[in-house]
Amino acid sequence: MANSKLSGTLFKKMVTNGAVNLKNNHKEIDNLNVFPVPDGDTGTNMQMTMMAGIKEVKNNKTDSIQDISKILSRGLLMGARGNSGVILSQFFRGLYSEIAKIDSDSVSVDDFIQALVGGYQMSYRAVMDPVEGTILTVVRESAEKVLQERKNLKSIDEVLKVYLTQAKETLIKTPDLLPVLKEAGVVDSGGAGFIKIVEGWMMALNGQEIQEEQQYVEQNSFVHEHNEIGAHNLGEIDIKFGYCTEFIVKLFDYEKFDEKFMREPLSQMGDSLVVVTDEDLLKVHVHTNQPGVALTLAQKYGELQTIKVDNMRNQHSNIMNSEKEVTKIETPKQKSKYALISVASGEGIKEVFLELGVDRVISGGQTMNPSTEDFVKAINELNAENIIILPNNSNIILTAEQTVELCPEYNIRVLKTKSIAQGYSSLISFDPTMKIDENIEAMTESITNMKSGEVTYAIRDTEMKGVKIKEGDFIGISSSEIKVSTNNKVETTNNLIDLLLSDESEIITVFYGLDVLDEELDEVISHINTKAPDIEVEIIEGKQDIYSFIIAVE
Structure with a gap:
């Protein structure tokens, strides 16, 4: 029997089912990653984020869909892990923001569609520079599809069927939108994880309750047909406006304040704009070349509580390490x-x-x-x-x-x-x-003036930017790119060091991991001394796993 409305009880079953379905399949998502390194974690981040929210929902006995969505949103935010987890938490925050407007014990078909739209809109706001070809595209195009089909959808079940079908279609084309995915021969792992959640919703509507550790794979699902899902890396960012500016203002008169007072002028000064109010607090995030002007504008409406301004042009990209x-x-x-x-x-x-x-x-x-x-x-x-x-x-x-x-x-x-x-x-x-901002400036400058790299091993065959990689090979990574690949750990490390060193290099710090033998470390040190006899060498027993060597050159 189709569901013409969504009650709090059914909503609780849906989100719980979705979280458990993701948890039962999260390893599948983890194993599908852009880089062929043993550190895929998108599925882990998403399922731990979801389960943190579900824990809060289960601890509360309310059947109000408004209360359930609010509790879930808060739990997800506090439990959010990694970019994928934060984006997911913001999706459910968007759902809650729309559901909270409904003066009813249940959500109609139109209300539910609007909640899905609110979810994608809030997700985009969570990311400084939204990148297409990621989970963001999946949630947006799925919501846009149900909006287009709105007149033909008579039940919550029909809405989700259209939503899920579009999500899978969008996931397939993510490599065409994000070059790093296409080069690696994969699709976006965040989008794949989100589909697991929505599949759980559908099963709840059909009366099927999933138990934890039950490994569910939908017959003819995208993941089953294509063993190529991945990418929690959101890609490179082309920076047009150089200062990431965030601040919180305690408003003088929040009842009379309108977000457009800040949104309209700031939209002319930059991009990636988010303006959010919560009673007497105003939170603003904007990328601009005039952070001082933005702060001065804010002071017209209240007192600045916190300020964060980062020079994004002084940042570099790398890939790294583990545990909790x-x-x-x-x-x-x-x-x-x-x-x-x-x-x-x-x-x-x-x-x-x-x-x-x-x-x-x-x-x-x-x-x-x-x-x-x-x-x-x-x-x-x-x-x-x-x-x-x-x-x-x-x-x-x-x-x-x-x-x-x-x-x-x-x-x-x-x-x-x-x-x-x-x-x-x-x-x-x-x-x-x-002062704190002087420290941030000095510390950022140190990052800008150094090079770094890591050595790990490949878990599958692939080719990236001309570097051919075989499963089991050792790979050298720098600036979020695989630079070197050989079947020998020391050879890979030495080749990576050669790429990082220059005539201006003064100090090289080598953190060696748990898998490094004494003779391997000796060979690396000998190579550095031969390659750059005047450079200062610092060796640190990092005892890290996954990465055999972590290298910093200053």
Whole structure:
């Protein structure tokens, strides 16, 4: 029997089913990645994000669809991991924003379609520079399709059938929209994970409840037909407006304030604009070449609470490391001026970061991204006026940035470090006597003036930008590209080092992992000494897995 309306009880069954379906199949999503490295984590991030939200829903006995969607949205936001998790949390935030407007115990077909539209719109706002060919395209085109078919759709079931069919069609064409996917011969893994969620919704409508650990694969599903799904990397960004500017304002008179007061002038000054109000708080994100003008405009309507301005043209791209859980330290009794929070993997690397002044190390990296809640917990436990977060992974930056909005009482900056090497280099430039924005500028400059790379192994055959790769080969990665591939770990490492070194290089730091033998390390050191006899060499036992070597050259 078709469902003409969506009740809170049915909505709860749908979202729970979707989360469990994703969880049961998340390894399949993890294994489908642009780079053939053993660190695919999109499925893990998405399922952990979803299960965090579902946990909150299950702990609350309400049957109100408005309350359920609100609780789910908050739980997802706090549990969001990685770019894919943050985008997913924003999709459900968009659903809630539309459902909250409904003065009824159930959602009509038109209401549900509008909620799906709100979900895709909110998802786009979560990303500074939305890239087509990702999960964003999947949620947008699916919602647009049901809008087009609106007059012909008489039930929630019919809406979801059209929505899911379009999602699969869009997923197939993602490689045509994002060159890195086409080159690797894969489709977007975030979109594939989202389809698992929607498949779970459909099964709930049909009365089928999925149990955890039940491995469900829909017959003739896209994943079953095509063993080529992947890509949590959202690709390179062409920067037109150089300053990523974010601030929170406490409004003088929020009842009379209209978001257009900020949106209209700022839309003429930049792009990637997000203007959100929550009662007396205004949150603004914009890419602009005039951050000072944006801040001055905001002061007309209230008092600035937090400010973050990053020069995006000084940022580079890298790919990195793993795991999760917080290294505990005692909270200082007196309020300190600074606290540094860093994400790192490998006991040796963690120890080095603590020695360099990091106050809290959150274990994690490419295979296990920390959640938003992990960062919020660390911030609240640290007693500091100013907090600098080093994500050390491109897939963790968006999660870390959520803390600026969630913790407006703290002066937080997220330094956009995209690798352990970048984080290590930036810490050398930190000076506790300087102001926070001076530190951010100095630390960013350190990142700009260094090169870094990692060595790991391939888990499948592929070819990327002329580099032929075979399963089991060792690959050298730098600037988010596979530069070297051979069947020998030391040869790959030495070839990568040759690419990173230049006549201006003064220091090379080598973090070696758990799989590196003493004789292999000796060969690498010998090669460096031969290649650049005058360079200073620092060797650190990082004890990291997945990456045999992490290299920083300054």
